[in-house]
Amino acid sequence: MTGKVSENDQRLERAEVEHLLSSGMFQRAPLLARLLTYICEKTLSGQADEVKEYNIAVEALGRPADFDQRRDAIVRVEAHRLRKRLDAYYEGEGAGRPVRIVLAPGKYVPEFVRRAAAAPEKGDQAGAPAPRRPAVIDRGLVVVLAGLGLLGLGLVLWTTMHRRALASGTLPMPAGTVRILAGAEEGGMDRDGNAWLADRFYSGGEARSNPVGSVRGGDAGLLFRARREGAFDYAIPLDQGIYELRLYFAETEFGASGGSGGAETSRIFRVTANGTMLLPYFDVASDAGAGEADARVFTGVSPAGDGKLHLSFRGEIGKALVNAIEITPGDRGGLKPIRILCQEHPYADRLGRIWASDRYFRGGKLVERPLIEGDPEDGNLYTGERFGNLVYTIPVAAGRYDITLHFAERWFGRGNRGGGGVGNRRFDILCNGTTLARSFDILAEAGAPNKAVVKVFRDLEPNPQGKLVLSLEPSVNYALVNAIEVTLSHP
Numbered sequence: 001m002t003g004k005v006s007e008n009d010q011r012l013e014r015a016e017v018e019h020l021l022s023s024g025m026f027q028r029a030p031l032l033a034r035l036l037t038y039i040c041e042k043t044l045s046g047q048a049d050e051v052k053e054y055n056i057a058v059e060a061l062g063r064p065a066d067f068d069q070r071r072d073a074i075v076r077v078e079a080h081r082l083r084k085r086l087d088a089y090y091e092g093e094g095a096g097r098p099v100r101i102v103l104a105p106g107k108y109v110p111e112f113v114r115r116a117a118a119a120p121e122k123g124d125q126a127g128a129p130a131p132r133r134p135a136v137i138d139r140g141l142v143v144v145l146a147g148l149g150l151l152g153l154g155l156v157l158w159t160t161m162h163r164r165a166l167a168s169g170t171l172p173m174p175a176g177t178v179r180i181l182a183g184a185e186e187g188g189m190d191r192d193g194n195a196w197l198a199d200r201f202y203s204g205g206e207a208r209s210n211p212v213g214s215v216r217g218g219d220a221g222l223l224f225r226a227r228r229e230g231a232f233d234y235a236i237p238l239d240q241g242i243y244e245l246r247l248y249f250a251e252t253e254f255g256a257s258g259g260s261g262g263a264e265t266s267r268i269f270r271v272t273a274n275g276t277m278l279l280p281y282f283d284v285a286s287d288a289g290a291g292e293a294d295a296r297v298f299t300g301v302s303p304a305g306d307g308k309l310h311l312s313f314r315g316e317i318g319k320a321l322v323n324a325i326e327i328t329p330g331d332r333g334g335l336k337p338i339r340i341l342c343q344e345h346p347y348a349d350r351l352g353r354i355w356a357s358d359r360y361f362r363g364g365k366l367v368e369r370p371l372i373e374g375d376p377e378d379g380n381l382y383t384g385e386r387f388g389n390l391v392y393t394i395p396v397a398a399g400r401y402d403i404t405l406h407f408a409e410r411w412f413g414r415g416n417r418g419g420g421g422v423g424n425r426r427f428d429i430l431c432n433g434t435t436l437a438r439s440f441d442i443l444a445e446a447g448a449p450n451k452a453v454v455k456v457f458r459d460l461e462p463n464p465q466g467k468l469v470l471s472l473e474p475s476v477n478y479a480l481v482n483a484i485e486v487t488l489s490h491p
Contacts, residue, residue: 009112009114010044012098012099012112012114013040013044013099013112014040014044015099016097016098016099016100016101016112017036017037017040017041017044017101019097020036020089020101021033021036021037023089025085025089028347028348029081029085030192030193030345030346030347030348031061031078031193031345032078032081032082032085033193034060034061034189034193035056035060035061035078035079035082036082036101037060037193038051038056038059038060038189039051039056039060039103039108039109039110040101040110043109043110048109051108051109052108053069053075053076053108054067054069056075056108057069057072057074057075058221059188059189060189061074061075061078061191062189062190062191062192062221062344062357064221065212065221075108079103079108082103083103083105086101086102086103096115097115098114098115099112099113099114099115100112100113100115101113176329177194177326177327177328177329178197178236178238178325178326178327179194179195179196179197179324179325179326179327180196180197180198180199180200180201180234180236180324180325180326181196181197181198181199181222181223181225181226181323181324182199182202182207182226182227182228182322182323182324182325183199183207183208183209183226183227183228183229183323184196184198184199184207184225184226185198185199185207185226186198188222189222190222190223191344191345191357192345192346192356192357193346196222196223196324199226199228201234201235201236201237202228202232202233202234203232203233203234203235204230204231204232204233205228205229205230205231205232205313205320206228206229206230207226207227207228208226208227208228208229209225209226210224210225210226210227210250210252210323211252212225214250214252214291215250215252215291215292215293216291216292216293217292217293217360217361217362223248223293223323223324224248224250224252224293224323224324226323227250227252227321227322227323228313228321228322229319229320229321230315230319230320231313231314231315231319231320232313232320233310233311233312233313234309234310234311234325235308235309235310236303236308236309236311236325236327237303237307237308238302238303238307238308238309238327239303239307240302240303240307241302241329241330242299242300242301242302242329242330242331242332243301243302243309243327243328243329243330244297244298244299244301244327244328244329244330244335244336244397245273245278245297245298245299245301245309245325245326245327246295246296246297246298246325246326246327246328246395247271247278247279247295247296247298247322247324247325247326248293248294248295248322248323248324248325248326249284249287249288249294249295249296249321249322249323250284250288250291250292250293250294250323251263251267251284251285251288251289251290251291251292252290252291253266253267254266254267254285254290255285255289255290255291263285263289263290264283264285264286265283265286265317266285266317266318267283267284267285267315267317267318267319267320267321268281268282268283268315268316268317268318269282269313269314269315269316269317269318269319269320269321270282270313270314270316270320271311271312271313271320271322272311272312273298273301273309273310273311273312274302274303274304274309274310275310278296278298279296281316284321287465288465294395295395296395296466297335297395297396297397297466298397299330299331299334299335299397299399300330300332300334301327301330309327311325333488334397334399334488335396335397335399335401335486335488337353337485337486337487337488338356338394338396338484338485338486338487339353339354339355339356339483339484339485339486340355340356340357340358340359340360340392340394340483340484340485341355341356341357341358341381341384341482341483342358342366342384342385342386342481342482342483342484343357343358343366343368343383343384344357344358344366344384345357347380347381349378349380349381350378355381355483358384358386360392360393360394360395361386361390361391361392362390362391362392362393363388363389363390363391364386364387364388364389364390364478364479365386365387365388366384366385366386367384367385367386367387368383368384369382369383369384369385369408369410370383371383381406381452381482381483382406382408382410382452382482382483384482385408385410385480385481385482386480386481387478387479387480388474388478388479388480389472389473389474389478389479390470390471390472390479390480390481391469391470391471391472392468392469392470392484393467393468393469393470394467394468394469394470394484394486395466395467396462396466396467396468396486397466398462398466399461399462399488399489400459400460400461400488400489400490401459401460401461401462401468401486401487401488401489402456402457402458402459402460402486402487402488402489403431403456403457403460403468403470403484403485403486404454404455404456404457404484404485404486404487405429405454405455405456405457405481405483405484405485406452406453406454406481406482406483406484406485407442407445407446407452407453407454407455407480407481407482408442408446408450408451408452408453408482409425409442409443409446409449409450409451410449410450411425412424412425412443412449412477413443413448413449413450414449415449415450416449416450421443422441422443422444423441423443423444423476424443424476424477425441425442425443425476425477425478425479425480426439426440426441426474426475426476426477427439427440427472427473427474427475427476427478427479427480428440428471428472428473428475428479429455429457429470429471429472430470430471430473431457431460431468431469431470431471432460432461432462432463432467432468432469433469433471436457437455437457439475440455442480458489459489460489468486470484
């Protein structure tokens with residue numbers, strides 16, 4: 001069923017969505033989870049008319065605003081994969097579910113089919129195609145399911161009400177992650193499936209929008225589409241605990257991209273957290289450059305005695321600004337590991353660790369390769385690579401870090417398309433201008449093509465801008481990398 005439904009029916013339908021998302025069937029398919037969440041939420045909130053290919057691509061799957069469905073079939077491909085996965089689930093372990101989610105061929109709006117109404121009725125047209133439906137269950141089982149359902153409905157109702165109140169900013173947020181798009185009237189989902197709230201918990205300042213395409217790098221289509229500027233504060237409710245704080249900035253008003261003259265010293269401001277100085281005399285243009293996405297990271301952050309994290313932004317020259325605020329659970333020891341995969345989508349490895357999609361890069365090209373079978377490392381880490389003249393500018397908190405780089409030579413070497421062998425690819429590896437490896441040759445290190453090589457560089461310190469600037473500079477053919485890990489040197 002689609003369109004307007006009773007409150008009880010919608011609870012059951014939302015419960016089924018929650019059940020699927022928590023069942024583990026999407027553990028290694030975060031893109032399908034994002035697709036299912038988007039199309040179901042739009043449908044259940046009465047916005048089924050917005051479930052269109054372009055909207056799905058941009059709002060759910062992280063495609064840019066210039067997405068062209070004639071050249072990019074990602075929505076059709078992922079919808080086909082989701083349809084097959086739903087069919088397989090409901091034909092197997094989900095056959096007894098009281099509600100079945102059906103994605104009909106050629107459609108993106110899901111149907112919620114109640115099990116009691118799933119058997120074909122006498123009036124059905126002979127031979128007419130219909131979704132495969134499980135048989136009607138006996139009354140005894142209905143009674144049992146109904147009893148269990150009442151317990152489940154209470155939990156679902158509480159969860160739904162809590163989420164709605166949370167989205168409106170009327171309830172303290174539970175322990176966990178808070179992501180806020182400063183200055184934005186609407187929230188959104190980034191390319192890794194992370195939900196961001198519309199602007200809230202603020203006082204003072206004004207909301208301003210950024211011109212499309214005015215910010216380079218980062219998740220520019222979402223995190224940097226707006227900003228709050230002026231003299232303003234945020235009082236963000238948090239459970240007691242230790243958190244990591246990430247503040248996102250971009251200078252779009254001053255400098256070459258902004259058109260209002262020089263950038264440096266045109267805007268200088270300070271940022272405090274619960275009265276403690278985080279950024280004194282901060283100049284975004286000096287920190288990252290005009291029109292560039294910038295992020296600063298802070299660890300060991302906790303709410304004040306009133307249960308809120310108080311952030312204050314005040315201008316020294318011009319108006320203070322912030323584009324986005326991200327608060328995630330942290331450790332007392334310092335920054336949690338950062339894992340970046342040179343692929344378009346996040347991935348959970350065999351140990352359950354989450355690798356974020358490719359980010360913080362400048363230069364190079366992203367490509368996909370076949371899965372490496374039989375390698376002691378997780379072969380999925382090497383199905384994507386970024387090659388070229390590469391720079392990764394990774395924001396971290398103060399401290400010392402180890403960088404682990406994952407490589408596999410998938411182009412040169414016997415049996416690969418590029419042929420050749422040792423010496424066909426060599427490049428230098430630097431961090432913040434210091435050479436870590438010179439004329440690095442993946443094939444020479446691995447001893448064979450298509451074999452994983454892991455290089456660890458220890459005890460590295462971020463630059464004054466709080467970044468680990470990793471440069472891969474070609475000397476023979478292009479440099480490449482498959483995955484990057486950043487961990488504390490002395491946790």
